Amino acid sequence: MIATTRTSTVRPPETGKSSCRYRQRQLSPDNHVPKGHLLRGIDQFFDAGDLRQHMASFYSHTGRPSIDPELMIRMLIVGYCFGIRSERRLCEEVHLNLAYRWFCRLGLEDPVPDHSTFSKNRHGRFRDSDMLRHVFESVLRRCMSEGLVGGEGFAIDASVIKADANRTRGIAGTEAIDWSRGEGPSRAVREYLATLDANDTDAQAMEPSQESVTPPKNISLTDPAARWTAAPGGPAFYAYSANYLIDLQAGIIVDVEATPAYRTQEVDSTRTMIDRVEQRFRLKPQRLVGDTAYGTAAMLAWMINDKAIEPHVPVLEKGTRGDETFANSDFQWLGQSNEYRCPAGHALRSERRPFKNPRTHITKANTVVYRSSQLDCAGCSLKDQCCPNTPIRKIARSVHESARDKARAIAKTPAYRQSRKDRKKVEILFAHLKRVMKLDRLRLRGPSGAHDEFLLAATAQNLRRMAKWLMPKQEEMAAAAA
Incomplete structure (x- = not known):
């Protein structure tokens, strides 16, 4: 009688352990994720097939089985795509949401990793292997293969993001600090001290004409690498800068760099990103679009003389006077x-x-x-x-006045005027970063924490852009073929 009931169209009783298992077998997450859901588009273009191979040397072959790195990356992508900032809440949402379970390749009975797993892996094997950079670049390569990266024009800009540091927990930058007090230096403090040692070594080899970084006005005892700034206006706070280098064709982020919120370091990160993209992806733009902060004489000379890139950047002029005398x-x-x-x-x-x-x-x-x-x-x-x-x-x-003259001449062309309009694409990404993805304040501390958050956010933004640009085109092609 039981076998007959299961094979017929009659629904089994609602009570009993066997009926519960029957309903679970009939319920598949794939059947409940809408066709137009954002995660379906992201899943189509996100491939983490080589992730296990990249991480193989960082996992032991003995002992208890480890959490799959692809599962953790997929969960983090869900969190950044939908503005779920807390990893504890992310685990709860993945546990409850069928679309999130489907994207993470989890069945109804599969357990969700504990939130502490992310912290242990992030501070260990993820950073040791530079896995987040690997994931970002694999997504960028997919964007390139789909034709979303033109390589003709790039835009550069930086946005200030608040650090996870209380503005009242700081001291003057000129005051001596004993970092060994209490239970010893935290991870963010140890990273800051290591950076200071590296900077001291570089300063000894620096030429007298090279510019040195101005000492900070205030130093945070929680995250000393964060910079005290009032750049957006209003009360000052500790912050980092998210530096984006984007391709102007579809607004794809081709590189990202985390720096303290200090103008000189933001501008210097441009050289790092341009060189890295050229080295790893054979991409070098014909023009680079930026605001006046990137119009310094040294930066313009580097773009024109060293990289053969047209600077579509306003020249930083310091000779203009406000007293109506000759400029x-x-x-x-x-x-x-x-x-x-x-x-x-x-x-x-x-x-x-x-x-x-x-x-x-x-x-x-x-x-x-x-x-x-x-x-x-x-x-x-x-x-x-x-x-x-x-x-x-x-x-x-x-001494770079000839480069400044060339930049002034470029500023008079129609292409320059178009570049000023194209620069809004990078500003839109920052607005999306803060308002939709809710990354207006960091959760991780130290330069490595900022680096991790900005890389994951840029990866999620590229995946969202691919899904929204390419999915409608594929649906139109499928409808036309039918």
Whole structure:
């Protein structure tokens, strides 16, 4: 009688252990995930087939079986795609949500890993193997194979993200700190001290003309590598910067770098990302779009002279005056005679007499200062419009002024005006990062924690972009074929 009931169309009774197992066999997560669900599109383009091979050397062949790294990565992608910031809550959501279970390859009876598993793996084998970078680059390669990366134009920008550090738990940057007090330095503090040791070694080898990082005004006792900043306006706080390098064709993130929220380090990260993308993916843009922060003389010279990239970046001008006197652009540069000519026709030179031993006159700021003659300025009728408060006029000319001139010429082209519009694509990604993915404050501490969070967020954003761009096209092709 029981066998007849199971093979017929009659539904078994609602009570009893056998009927419960029957209902579970009839319930499959795949049947309850809508066809247009975001995770279906992401699953179609996300392939973690080589993840186990990449992590093989970091797992033991004996002992209790370990949690599958692909399962943890899939769960983290779910968390970042849907703004689930807590790993404890992520485990609860995956346990309850059929779509999340389906994406993570979990059956109805399969257990969900404990939230502590993520912390242990993140601070251990994940960072030792640089697995998150591996996952990000595998997704980027898929974007490239799907034709979403053009490689013609890149855009660069940075966004400030609050660190997991209380703004009241800090001391002045000039104050000495004994990090060995209490139970000893935390993981974030140990990472900070290791960075200081590396910076001291680099400082000994640094040339005198190279710029050094300004000491921070305040240092957090919780996360000392975070930078004290008030960049967005309002009260200052400790923060890191998420630096995105994106391809302008479809807004795909081609690289990401975490730095303290300090302008110099944000700009320097551009070189790291451009070189890394060229080395690993053979991608080098013809133009690079950025805001004025990337328009320094040294950066423009690097783009033009070293990388042969057109800088679609506003030139950082420091010669404009607010007192209605002549700006530096009002002075004519004469390259053959190595001098400037003022509006009155007088010469500004870097030297007034020849030296026995020739001098470069290059300052620590990589500039050459050109000065007018006090005799010329004293009887000049335009002195009140030129230098009313000083006896002579000075102009500091960058050693990279030729690169600045090329950037100024590019700024007058129609392509530059289009690039200013294209730059909004990277700003949209940052808005999505903070509002949709809820990454306006970090949960992990230290530079490595910021690095992990930004990499996972960029991976999730690329997967979402692929799913939303390519899934409708595939559905249209399937409908046309039918």
